[in-house]
Amino acid sequence: MQHPRDVLLGAQATAGMLPVCDHYSGVEARMRKSLQLQAELTQEFGTCVFDVTLDCEDGAPVGGEAEHAALVTELALAASPQARIGVRVHPVDHPAFAADIAQIAGKAGARLSHIMIPKVESVNDVVLAEKALLAAYPAGLPLQVLIESPAAVHRAFDIAAHPRVQSLSFGLMDFVSAHAGAIPADGMGIEGQFTHPLVLRAKLEIASAAHAYGKVPSHCVVTEFNDVQAMRTAARRAAREFGYTRMWSIHPSQIRAILEAFAPDEGQIETAAAILLAAQRADWAPISFQGALHDRASYRHFWHVLERAHSTGRTLPAEVMAWF
Structure with missing residues (x-):
């Protein structure tokens, strides 16, 4: 009997979907703790969440970019084979980009x-990143991109169309800063990012571009990480x-709130x-x-x-577990 994924999605079928939460860390102690927490929650939930x-x-x-890249490499190589690990490198126009890759x-x-490629301004940046990636690792990897400026939002559909691009993320804080004070600082906060018209327009454009090409739209950060209820509300709005x-x-306290908000209810x-x-x-x-x-x-x-x-x-109900 055919699998529902093959029947319903056909050539668009994939081996699965991305986890709903993408947790960022860059300090050594926090990177190690993040990988440990990932392993613990994988055991708890039965899948990498x-x-x-x-x-x-x-x-x-x-000045320490090379040393940090070496540390990141060491952590990735030492992690469990079941771990899901990405790396945000420097932008393509940064002196450390080529060395990172x-x-x-x-x-x-x-x-x-x-x-993850930050500060992508056009599809040309994706092309440059892909070229560097394939030179270093011919098997290739998916590229996720950060849209962080008004011009990049304008080009989001072209960026999403590139076959190497897997996901588009919204870089809220850089986007607000790029407006030279025209968007007030509270546009970066938990309330303003859901009320200012220019921020809302950017979020919708990025989500629409991603869905137009079967890519994953990834919502921006909530910096008020001590307010778990606010995080839940923001995640729920982003999803719904x-x-x-x-x-x-x-922050680790945000992970479960995101999982809860993006998961279907019973x-x-x-x-x-x-x-x-x-x-x-x-x-x-029918x-x-x-x-x-x-x-x-x-x-x-x-x-x-x-x-x-x-x-x-x-x-999941026992009758459908065989599909997974």
Whole structure:
């Protein structure tokens, strides 16, 4: 019997989806703790529920970029084979970019899940990054990109269309700063980032560009990491109102809040399972379920619900567990 993923997604089917949380750390002690926490939560949930992205751009001290890249390489090579580890390198126009890629991808490429390229302004930056990546590690890796300026937002659809790009992230703080004071400082805060029109427009453009090309839109940071309830609210809005399917964490206390906000609830999981099981029994022809018509368009939606539930460690009905 055909797998629902193959029936519903066809050539667009993938081996899975990205974890909904991408946790950033750049200081050695925090990078080590992040990898340890990832292993602990993987054991708790039965699947890897967040990525760890080791940060060279903000983590490396000025003048110590080479040493930091060597440390990141060491951590990636020493991690569990089951770990999901990404690396944020320096921007393509930074003097340390080429050395970052040569060192980290060249020596630890097989242990990485992705490379994050910050301050991408156009698809040309992606082309440059891909060229450097393939020179260092011919097998290649997915590239995730940070959109951090008004001009980059304008070009988001072209950037998302590049086949090497896996995910688009919104760089809130640089985006606000790029407006030379036209957006007030509270546009970077928990309230302002969800109310200022220019910030909202950028978020929606990036999410739309990502979805247009089957890429993952990743929501920006919440800097108020001590306010867990505010974090939950922000993550819920990112997922339910803005179409984001992934979000950055910059503090361990934010990880569970993101998982909770992006995971389907029990009722959604039960409904999705019931509809897809009925569809499978009907050989994926249209069905009536609780008085409503469903066909492959809605089946695809409910399949994504189950994929998201599985990726966030939620319990699935026994009848659909065989699909995972």
